[in-house]
Amino acid sequence: MEKYLINPNEKKSTISKDIYGNFSEHLGRCIYEGLFVGKDSDIPNVNGMRIDVVNALKEMGLPVLRWPGGCFADEYHWMDGIGDPSKRKKMINTHWGGVIEDNSFGTHEFFELCEQLGCDVYITGNVGSGTVREMSEWVEYMTFVGESPMANLRRENGRDKPWRVKYFGVGNENWGCGGNMDPTYYADEYRRYQTYVRQYDWENNRIYKVACGPNAEDYNWTDTVMKRAGRHMDGLALHYYTVTHDWGHKGSATEFSQDEYYKTLRKAYHIDEIIRRHLEIMNRHDPSKRVQLVIDEWGTWHDVEPGTNPGFLYQQNTMRDAIVAALSLNIFNKHSDRIRMCNIAQTINVLQSVALTDGADMVLTPTYYVFRMFKDHQQNTLLGSFLTGGEVGTDEDKLPGLVESASMDENGVIYSTIANTSADSSAEIKCQIADSEVKEIEAEILTGAIDAYNSFENKDAVKTVKFENFSKTADGFTAEIPACSVVKFIIKR
Ligand code: AHR
Numbered sequence: 117m118e119k120y121l122i123n124p125n126e127k128k129s130t131i132s133k134d135i136y137g138n139f140s141e142h143l144g145r146c147i148y149e150g151l152f153v154g155k156d157s158d159i160p161n162v163n164g165m166r167i168d169v170v171n172a173l174k175e176m177g178l179p180v181l182r183w184p185g186g187c188f189a190d191e192y193h194w195m196d197g198i199g200d201p202s203k204r205k206k207m208i209n210t211h212w213g214g215v216i217e218d219n220s221f222g223t224h225e226f227f228e229l230c231e232q233l234g235c236d237v238y239i240t241g242n243v244g245s246g247t248v249r250e251m252s253e254w255v256e257y258m259t260f261v262g263e264s265p266m267a268n269l270r271r272e273n274g275r276d277k278p279w280r281v282k283y284f285g286v287g288n289e290n291w292g293c294g295g296n297m298d299p300t301y302y303a304d305e306y307r308r309y310q311t312y313v314r315q316y317d318w319e320n321n322r323i324y325k326v327a328c329g330p331n332a333e334d335y336n337w338t339d340t341v342m343k344r345a346g347r348h349m350d351g352l353a354l355h356y357y358t359v360t361h362d363w364g365h366k367g368s369a370t371e372f373s374q375d376e377y378y379k380t381l382r383k384a385y386h387i388d389e390i391i392r393r394h395l396e397i398m399n400r401h402d403p404s405k406r407v408q409l410v411i412d413e414w415g416t417w418h419d420v421e422p423g424t425n426p427g428f429l430y431q432q433n434t435m436r437d438a439i440v441a442a443l444s445l446n447i448f449n450k451h452s453d454r455i456r457m458c459n460i461a462q463t464i465n466v467l468q469s470v471a472l473t474d475g476a477d478m479v480l481t482p483t484y485y486v487f488r489m490f491k492d493h494q495q496n497t498l499l500g501s502f503l504t505g506g507e508v509g510t511d512e513d514k515l516p517g518l519v520e521s522a523s524m525d526e527n528g529v530i531y532s533t534i535a536n537t538s539a540d541s542s543a544e545i546k547c548q549i550a551d552s553e554v555k556e557i558e559a560e561i562l563t564g565a566i567d568a569y570n571s572f573e574n575k576d577a578v579k580t581v582k583f584e585n586f587s588k589t590a591d592g593f594t595a596e597i598p599a600c601s602v603v604k605f606i607i608k609r
Pocket of ligand 1: 141185186187188288289413461462467
């Protein structure tokens with residue numbers, strides 16, 4: 117029997133709702149077809165946005181969306197995406213399949229999408245191939261309230277009031293696709309560009325500035341950028357993808373062995389150590405811990421589905437991906453004292469997507485259900501908690517068998533999310549909640565074979581159902597958590 121202790125007296129930090137953010141890039145069928153089909157499409161839409169996808173994302177509790185890239189951001193010129201759509205300049209999307217981008221989804225369309233979703237926006241600006249003036253004018257266009265050249269242009273294009281820009285990223289992966297810069301050069305460029313990301317309305321529309329952070333374990337990047345530019349940023353953005361083998365041969369999204377399952381999970385779990393080490397460096401340069409960590413690209417990256425455009429990065433999504441999502445989100449919750457936002461890559465039809473579309477059809481992935489289960493943690497207080505569970509895996513790839521987090525809402529209700537990472541063994545747990553008399557518990561579960569997934573032919577192969585295999589005790593519960601599952605307990609006291 118594994119021991120699970122939750123301490124409601126140990127109130128740790130507020131779990132920023134933006135940890136549950138998504139990332140959507142002009143890549144493959146993410147924006148076009150996945151989110152935006154245009155007003156004249158036969159696919160049901162409101163102002164061009166797919167109704168089925170918007171409703172699913174609202175139900176999932178999406179708090180914030182990052183756009184327009186990714187690598188695309190550093191070759192995106194925002195002025196090409198405003199005004200009459202039929203007259204917009206076209207461009208080649210050189211990163212993603214070399215397709216022609218017609219810019220029919222631009223700034224106004226993105227804000228329309230976020231308004232329909234009821235979510236905040238995170239815009240990434242172009243440092244790699246754009247100018248300081250271009251970035252500065254975009255910010256003026258979006259946020260200036262009075263009369264100005266850019267605010268007036270916005271009005272000419274049909275939008276009177278400024279929009280709220282909650283987060284603004286100054287470049288993306290500038291160590292790679294965003295200009296191949298070294299950290300010293302980027303830090304100096306960051307200082308210059310961010311100067312002109314003006315705060316036109318500090319009271320009502322304060323922009324949170326995000327600097328390009330490290331790729332995975334590039335600790336030197338964090339050290340240099342924090343040293344040279346730390347005082348000019350609010351957040352530093354880490355990117356970490358879980359690649360089962362290596363970049364040349366990532367491995368199939370749906371066909372994998374149990375050993376490969378554990379390899380994926382071990383690599384996903386490694387983000388805990390990566391976060392700790394980057395935070396140690398950040399804290400050295402910023403002892404007051406003002407600058408927060410942002411993880412604006414994370415998730416699994418498998419080989420594309422056979423027969424699909426390699427530049428579109430379209431992959432299926434199994435229970436293995438769901439376990440990656442659950443263990444990652446539990447880890448992010450545990451670091452919520454320092455993590456402000458995370459954005460899984462990418463919302464629809466790309467890497468670890470929450471939904472896939474095929475024409476007018478849509479299927480929700482196992483990862484979607486994890487996000488929907490975990491939405492209760494948003495803005496809750498993280499509680500001190502501890503769960504035994506030993507290790508699982510192979511000689512080469514080991515990780516904890518049970519990964520959890522627990523939070524409490526303003527009414528004292530406790531939410532606990534547990535991932536059982538074992539491929540084949542259930543775990544019996546005994547949970548005790550300090551100083552508590554438990555009145556009622558509800559639970560739900562997502563489980564299946566490690567390679568189970570939802571297809572267009574079988575959309576409900578994996579979905580959440582009520583979980584009943586537990587017994588309430590005076591101060592907690594006992595439960596049997598099935599192999600390869602994610603369980604959420606809602607505990608009323
Ligand atoms: O998510 C796909 C790509 O991965 C993004 O465009 C880029 O930032 C990263 O390398």
